Amino acid sequence: MNFELTKEQQMIKEMVRDFAEKEIAPYAAKWDEEAYFPVEVFKKMGELGLLGIPFPEKYGGSGGDTISYAIAVEEIGRACGGTGLSYAAAVSLGASPIYYFGTEEQKQKWLVPMAKGETLGAFGLTEPNAGSDAGGTRTTAVLDGDEYVINGEKCWITNAQYSRQVIVTAVTGKDERGKNIISAIIVPTDTPGFTIRSNYDKMGVRASNTCELVFENVRVPKENVLGDPKKGFKQFLYTLDGGRISIAALAVGIAQAAFEKALQYAKERVQFGQTISKFQAIQFKLADMAMEIELARNMVYKAAWLKDQGKPFTKEASFAKLFASEMGFRVCNQAIQIHGGYGYMKEYEVERHLRDIKLMEIGEGTSEIQRLVIARQLGC
Amino acid sequence: MNIFVLMKRTFDTEEKITIVDGKVSEEGAEFIINPYDEYAIEEAIQVRDKHGGEVTVVTVGNEDAEKELRTALAMGCDKAVLINIEDDVEEQDQYTTAKVLAEYLKDKNPDLILAGNVAIDGGSGQVGPRVAELLGIPYVTTITKLDIDGNKVTVIRDVEGDEEIIETSLPLLVTAQQGLNEPRYPSLPGIMKAKKKPLEELELDDLDLEEEDVEAKTKTIEVFLPPKREAGKILEGEIADQVKELVRLLRSEAKVV
Ligand SMILES: Cc1cc2nc3c(=O)[nH]c(=O)nc-3n(C[C@H](O)[C@H](O)[C@H](O)COP(=O)(O)OP(=O)(O)OC[C@H]3O[C@@H](n4cnc5c(N)ncnc54)[C@H](O)[C@@H]3O)c2cc1C
Numbered sequence: 001m002n003f004e005l006t007k008e009q010q011m012i013k014e015m016v017r018d019f020a021e022k023e024i025a026p027y028a029a030k031w032d033e034e035a036y037f038p039v040e041v042f043k044k045m046g047e048l049g050l051l052g053i054p055f056p057e058k059y060g061g062s063g064g065d066t067i068s069y070a071i072a073v074e075e076i077g078r079a080c081g082g083t084g085l086s087y088a089a090a091v092s093l094g095a096s097p098i099y100y101f102g103t104e105e106q107k108q109k110w111l112v113p114m115a116k117g118e119t120l121g122a123f124g125l126t127e128p129n130a131g132s133d134a135g136g137t138r139t140t141a142v143l144d145g146d147e148y149v150i151n152g153e154k155c156w157i158t159n160a161q162y163s164r165q166v167i168v169t170a171v172t173g174k175d176e177r178g179k180n181i182i183s184a185i186i187v188p189t190d191t192p193g194f195t196i197r198s199n200y201d202k203m204g205v206r207a208s209n210t211c212e213l214v215f216e217n218v219r220v221p222k223e224n225v226l227g228d229p230k231k232g233f234k235q236f237l238y239t240l241d242g243g244r245i246s247i248a249a250l251a252v253g254i255a256q257a258a259f260e261k262a263l264q265y266a267k268e269r270v271q272f273g274q275t276i277s278k279f280q281a282i283q284f285k286l287a288d289m290a291m292e293i294e295l296a297r298n299m300v301y302k303a304a305w306l307k308d309q310g311k312p313f314t315k316e317a318s319f320a321k322l323f324a325s326e327m328g329f330r331v332c333n334q335a336i337q338i339h340g341g342y343g344y345m346k347e348y349e350v351e352r353h354l355r356d357i358k359l360m361e362i363g364e365g366t367s368e369i370q371r372l373v374i375a376r377q378l379g380c
Numbered sequence: 381m382n383i384f385v386l387m388k389r390t391f392d393t394e395e396k397i398t399i400v401d402g403k404v405s406e407e408g409a410e411f412i413i414n415p416y417d418e419y420a421i422e423e424a425i426q427v428r429d430k431h432g433g434e435v436t437v438v439t440v441g442n443e444d445a446e447k448e449l450r451t452a453l454a455m456g457c458d459k460a461v462l463i464n465i466e467d468d469v470e471e472q473d474q475y476t477t478a479k480v481l482a483e484y485l486k487d488k489n490p491d492l493i494l495a496g497n498v499a500i501d502g503g504s505g506q507v508g509p510r511v512a513e514l515l516g517i518p519y520v521t522t523i524t525k526l527d528i529d530g531n532k533v534t535v536i537r538d539v540e541g542d543e544e545i546i547e548t549s550l551p552l553l554v555t556a557q558q559g560l561n562e563p564r565y566p567s568l569p570g571i572m573k574a575k576k577k578p579l580e581e582l583e584l585d586d587l588d589l590e591e592e593d594v595e596a597k598t599k600t601i602e603v604f605l606p607p608k609r610e611a612g613k614i615l616e617g618e619i620a621d622q623v624k625e626l627v628r629l630l631r632s633e634a635k636v637v
Contacts, residue, residue: 011451011571014412019565049568062568 020079028080031207046117060115077253081356082207088246089158094121101227141170160211204355248320251328258335322370325360381433416496419556453574454566478510512553
């Protein structure tokens with residue numbers, strides 16, 4: 001047992017923190033206000049190899065591990081929740097499925113440019129009528145000769161406007177028991193009939209690009225199907241397990257930012273002749289915040305470590321995602337409380353953290369779904 | 381070109397300094413590459429990329445400095461050398477460091493040596509110039525621009541906000557001032573490659589030095605923090621009385637008039 005980060009992991013942490021403090025944090029409030037997606041920052045992140053951390057060099061990646069990747073997500077999230085979400089989605093949802101399930105040709109064609117940061121990637125699962133119930137997917141892909149013809153729509157798909165391709169789940173047939181077979185298909189975003197819009201006015205993670213996808217007779221070659229066409233459902237469950245580690249890391253980063261602001265503020269704000277950090281009620285809040293963040297971070301590292309070791313990590317990823325997102329919400333809420341009325345004002349930037357972190361309890365499986373996943377792992 | 385960078389591991393600028401047993405406590409402190417040395421590293425890499433050759437980053441310190449050396453390798457240096465004198469030398473000052481570095485460098489035929497202008501902890505700015513003196517090569521401090529053309533070197537030097545343009549020649553030692561360049565972030569592939577790059581560890585013995593040869597020339601008598609800033613005094617009453625009181629305080633308490 002060794003709880004210390006390796007030298008590489010420490011160096012990655014320092015580098016990403018340094019980068020995020022200089023290139024992201026100073027602009028986060030503005031990007032939130034204007035719902036601006038900082039594409040130029042992603043270009044720089046690509047040049048530094050951040051978009052390819054968990055992929056091998058032969059696919060344009062940096063050959064790092066999941067722990068390093070989680071560290072990077074935390075540090076970017078600490079600077080800006082929206083940028084953190086788009087970063088996590090690009091790597092975990094856009095690129096990872098192709099790395100896990102793609103053919104060598106698909107990896108060369110689609111993964112390499114993503115790992116190098118030349119394009120982002122997206123994963124389109126959710127539909128207006130199929131959220132938690134992903135099996136209820138209505139988008140269809142019908143084989144016509146050598147091509148799939150796709151029809152349907154997807155909602156709230158992160159990064160699609162900045163991606164060369166989106167991995168889309170669609171019903172491709174029925175099995176012996178009459179259940180829908182769901183496949184994952186790589187769809188280039190410039191294919192005729194494929195419309196991408198980004199008109200959502202979001203509560204938080206506003207620097208993240210969130211899109212509506214519409215498919216009208218979109219034709220893609222048959223070989224764009226990802227992995228086993230019959231196992232699309234299983235594949236995205238595995239993809240989401242990995243994604244949950246990154247959402248948990250993102251929650252830790254956002255909570256850390258809120259905590260640091262609250263701690264500093266508590267040491268400066270004077271009421272009744274002393275700083276409010278001298279009041280036990282405030283101290284207890286800060287103690288709980290620091291403790292919960294550290295516990296969540298340890299769970300993130302453990303889940304990431306299990307994944308790196310090739311061991312089962314479904315339950316631990318859900319533990320991490322569920323605990324980190326709910327503790328993060330508590331922490332951001334208390335950070336506002338410690339700031340009092342100032343915390344309610346945008347200028348102090350803690351209210352943004354609360355708006356940003358709320359998504360962590362919803363995206364990549366709601367808290368309720370995490371509890372279902374855990375219960376299922378317990379054999380219920 | 382044979383390029384060397386002198387690098388120091390220092391306290392993070394954001395650390396709060398505490399003193400325990402007459403020494404600055406390092407307990408739990410974060411350490412970084414001395415920020416001025418980062419400019420030196422960046423410049424060395426740029427010079428190498430333009431003129432060819434090899435960059436070796438050297439530090440005098442203990443094994444904890446390996447992380448900062450690896451970071452320099454991750455930025456793009458080719459080789460690293462850690463001269464670990466922790467077990468051999470009890471009291472160390474700028475003379476010690478310079479002497480050790482000069483002994484190491486004297487048979488390496490350096491064309492260019494870069495160092496930071498000052499280290500943000502000790503703040504003496506002596507090590508670079510001392511090394512150059514010991515090696516008998518020219519040096520220019522606080523540079524903000526470096527141009528190398530064959531053997532000829534043109535340097536812009538920051539002199540308290542003004543610029544001095546100096547022509548000199550290789551071999552040369554320069555110390556980097558803020559503004560020389562914008563240090564790069566170590567890239568992910570750089571970080572991953574850094575662990576495979578050579579990092580040599582040397583001790584005094586390997587340099588044929590004895591402890592007496594490098595003994596500190598200075599003695600630290602006392603280490604103390606600047607006095608705590610007291611809350612200001614607000615005088616009250618009639619203006620005339622306040623002025624009288626102020627003059628009295630300036631005389632008797634502050635003793636400035
Ligand atoms: C900003 C943002 C970015 C997103 N990015 C992506 C993306 O990149 N790709 C993508 O595919 N999707 C994305 N999503 C969609 C997200 O994953 C879904 O919103 C989420 O899975 C929940 O689905 P839903 O919104 O339809 O809620 P619903 O499934 O309708 O759930 C509503 C409520 O019912 C609860 N509920 C549902 N089923 C059960 C049950 N069986 N037992 C108990 N409670 C239940 C839920 O927990 C929730 O509280 C994004 C969403 C947002 C807001």
